[in-house]
Amino acid sequence: MADGTVGTVGTVAKPAPATALELLKPPIYWLFHSWRLFGYIALLPPMLAYQPLKTLALLAAYTSVHRKIWWQRGVHRMFQFAAAKTHRFVNENKHLIKDDKRYLWCLHPHGLLADGWHAIVACNLDSFDDNGNGPPDVGRKIALCFAPIIQHVPVHQEMYRNLCCSSDRQSIVRWWKTTEDTDPALIPGGFAEACFASSAERKVEYSYLKGRKGFVRICIEEGKDIVPAYTFRLNWMYRTPRSMRGARARLSQRIFVGLIPFFGYMGSSMPLHEKTTTVVFPPFEASSYSVDQVDEAHEAYMAHLKKHFDLNKAKYGMRDVEMVFVGNDFQDDDWATRALQSLGIIKKLKQNAQSRPLRSRLSQNPSQKSPVATSRSELAMLRHGIRWARPGRWSSTVTLRWADGAFLPKYLRENTMEAWDNSSKQRLDFGIPMDLCVTGISLETVSLPDFSGPAFRLQFSDGHVGHFPVPRPQRSMWSQELQHQKKRVTWGATEASNIQEELTSGSLHFKWQDLQSDSTRSTAKRWIEAMHTHGVAMVSGMPTDENIMKRFSETLGTYVLPSVYGETFQIKSVCDPNNLAYSNLGLQMHTDLPFNAQPPGIQLFFCMQQADEGGESIAMDGFAAAESLYQQDPQAFELLCEQPLLFQDVTSEWFLSAEHPTFELNGDNASPMTPERLHRLNFNERTRDSWRQWNPDNLQQTAEVYQALQKFEQLVEERSRYASLRLMPGEMICTDNWRVMHSRSSFLGSRHFVGAYLDWDAVRARWRTLSSIFQSQWNSLQN
Structure with missing residues (x-):
């Protein structure tokens, strides 16, 4: 589970020998996961036709007991036994949900037999006994607002009892006005969204939100914000046909019944998998918009949902999936639709004025x-x-x-x-x-x-x-830049071991011979992209030549960026060093040269001779640590974005000094301070000059800066975030000095490394010349 998880529903345990009760689980599971097939309702007509008295007696018996608490608790216990135990609930943004505010909870996606919230209620006994309809970590009761028919479906009404209502405006507002501790929740995508859910879709996650603005309007009119909760891998639990999805979605909205033929394991309603995770996203401030800005607020909410989906998808098994918003204008283009259109049974969807030629x-x-x-x-x-x-x-x-x-x-x-x-x-x-x-x-x-x-x-x-x-x-050349073509992938404690493996023998490992012999320079392009996405890469098989840094930069098609230490610098332990890097001590995580007006972009460390003992090269993703700080303490994150710190490097030959905030952001000052805007990290406690920056007139601010730095430093010191490598002669580790911090462990014996820097501007310029997308755009627009 991701760092900072404050709630979990269900755990994965090793299988135990099957008991008699466990042998009953599959049929019970199948039965109690079939409620949205309306299997009970579909059986009523033939039962009434052939056994009317017995059927009426059965309905009367059910009606007499379905509101009894002992019956409802029994149904819930049965559901809890049959439901998935592998569902997880993650609420890392609990601190952003204010106790004194009321919200509308929006659950995404709709799913098929059971949405993610349904699984939470089914698995959590406390939520039932406390009548809370959700996990305890939410800290409030949740009233589920569904299609009108759902609250009257057997089993479903027992699960949610009096905390279930229709999804109309009056029902939603009622919870805010008549209760003090209950927030309404709804699924904006509705039955229509379920028409697009299928395990066959592994590259696209459809969200049926285009044109569905009612929930946003309600929040604006009532001055309430929205809390999105997304269940990852929910749509992969079942397989549905792709034919006529748009037509079925539109018809489902008209008749208030989901037209969703689906099947699971061996054609049954048992799911194909059960490893789902419901993640609570940060609140969306709908209350900041006016009533005449509903369209803008709706677009902003969809952007908010997609942004946090992209931030979390890699953590929960959907790394390569893109969210696509669809609506009533979705054009079906499958064999069934074309056949029915050719026969005149259905008509083509009319295009709106802007989409017509x-x-x-x-x-x-x-x-x-x-x-x-x-x-x-x-x-x-x-x-x-x-x-x-x-x-x-x-x-x-x-x-x-x-x-x-x-x-x-x-x-x-x-x-x-x-x-x-x-x-x-x-x-x-x-x-x-x-x-x-x-x-x-x-x-x-x-x-x-x-x-x-x-x-x-x-x-x-x-x-x-x-x-x-x-x-x-095509879009403008700006959208074809490296940062837009390749998304940044942050890695923290849960991913550090994988990064270490990728550096050793995976996608982040490059061979000198491949870089030298690749006439198309595709290997160089992949190295640049790896440095952008993960901030770290390794090159092996290089000759132990002190001039190797210049040869490496020429192979990439760029140049070595000189510093006060020269084009390259030799890292050996010496007596009375002017920099701790030239000792045999272990170093704290840091970025290099923050005392420059613009610190170098990429750092190279090449091993000429490894120490007899120790001397491991260590890297950690500073942006991931910054994201964790933002989740734990947004005020500390903002303070380190705003407050410049002074860095210095003093020798007998130079006195370098520069001021930088710990976190430098992209964009204008009016934009929110969030980790997505991170541009550069400046963190080097060895060279931070606190003495000349001391302000006796504002000790409170100094204390707040110290506290924020201490919180970030605690994250930096978490060794579970480290990717550690013991380089051998001929191997080189490369780090993004604006993002990835580096250090080394203490060592014994002789150790000789060569260091150098590259300029990110020059490296990105080289990527553009290697990118066919950019070349075709340039030729078409400028020649």
């Missing part, structure tokens, strides 16, 4: 003041989904359907082929006015040494005529 929109709205395509080139531009205008007949914007907005005339003017030098890829024209207009446009086929294809011939009001290539339906 421009030509279709123009023809269906003749009153709209838009261009009338008369020439062949104009028709071609309509086929590319482009519209334009100038004063009177046209306007001064050009819009691409795939883009996020319109192109300004100045943007088009400075990005025509003629405005750039072809060899240097640098701009030639400057001082372009903002009041520029596009006065003419046509489509031509251009043939140049570095570009051949369709381009727009644009005429501008300043007299310039140039060609703008027809862009491909």
Whole structure:
């Protein structure tokens, strides 16, 4: 389980010899997990037809006892016996859920036979006896708001009793207004979301939230925030057909019954697996939006849900899964849908106005003041989904359907082929006015040494005529950067041992021979990507040459970044060292050179000679430790983001000094201070200068900084977070000096390492030249 887990439901134990009671578990399990098949209801018509008296007697007997506490407790005990014991509940964000506030709990995804919260209630006896409908770690009662029919389904109503109601606005608000300790919970995706749940989907997790804004509106109107809870691997418990998912989802909403044919183990309702985890995400502040901002709040909530899904998916077995939001506009494109459409049984889903091609929109709205395509080139531009205008007949914007907005005339003017030098890829024209207009446009086929294809011939009001290539339906080059192509993967105590194995013989281990012989430089590209994603890599099989650092940087296509210690530096134990690195002592975890205005980006340690004993190289992910600090104490995290600390390096030859906060963030100051914005870590207690930074006028702030540093240092000292390697001659460990801290253990005997630095700007520049995505974008947009 992840660090900081405060709640667990169910444990995994070694199998014991089967008892007579255990032998009864499979049929009982099958029976009590079949309630959403409406098996009981489906049997009523034939039972009434063939045995009416006995059936009515059975219904009367059930009606007389189903509200008795002894019956409800018995049903729950049976469900607790049959339900999965491997379900886990993780509430690392409990400190963010204020005791004096009321929330709407949103449970994701819907799942099939049982959602994640259902498993929590089934497995937790205390939640039943205390009538709380949830794990004790929540600290409040939870009322489950479902489709109206669910609260009347046998077994289900026994499970939730009086803490169950319909998911309409009146029922939800009632819990806030009439109780002091009960929060409502609902599943926003509903039956429609269950239509997309299947164990066959291992790359996509569908969330049916597009257009479903009612729950957000309720929270805005009532001034309440939302607590999302996500159950990972829930959709993988059963297999469902992919045919007509969108149509079934839309129909399910109309008739309030899920049209979800599914099957589990051997075609039964027993699940294919039971290893699920419900994780409580940080609250979403819906109350900060006004009623006229429902659309913005809904988009922000979906972004909030996806962000925390991405942060947690690797921990809970869904590393390569992407969350995709769908809604009523989902277009089915399977064999069954196409067959029914060809027979006229169902119609194609109508597209909304924005999703239809421009030509279709123009023809269906003749009153709209838009261009009338008369020439062949104009028709071609309509086929590319482009519209334009100038004063009177046209306007001064050009819009691409795939883009996020319109192109300004100045943007088009400075990005025509003629405005750039072809060899240097640098701009030639400057001082372009903002009041520029596009006065003419046509489509031509251009043939140049570095570009051949369709381009727009644009005429501008300043007299310039140039060609703008027809862009491909891709996002901007900014979105193709390394940080957007490869997501950062943090690793803490639970993942450190795996990182150690990957460094030794896995995806983070690289061979010098492969780097040297790879003519395509794909190995160098993978090394750069590994340094970005995990912040650490190892290279083996290198010659024991003191000039090896320069050779390594040239192999990558970059250069060694010099420092005051030179291009490279020899790490040997000496008498009276000016840096503890030149002793045989063990070192605390740290990043290098925080006393520089910009510390170096990548650190290289190459082993020339290993010590007789000790001297292990140790690395830990500082960003993961920062995330843990944020979860445990957000105020301490924010203080270390805001408060600059002074670092120094003093010798007889230089006096280096610089100020940095412990955590440097990306983005503007108005954005929330969260670990997702981490840009650089500056942590080196050996070189932190507290004396010159002492402020006698604000001792309280000094105490708070010390306390925050102490909390972070306690996380840094957790050895379970360490990945330790004993390098041998010819091996090198590489660390991201802006993220991964390093140290070494004390040693005996002679030990000789060579160190050097690389510049992240130069390394990323090299990655761009090796990236086919960037090259194709550059050629299509700039040549």
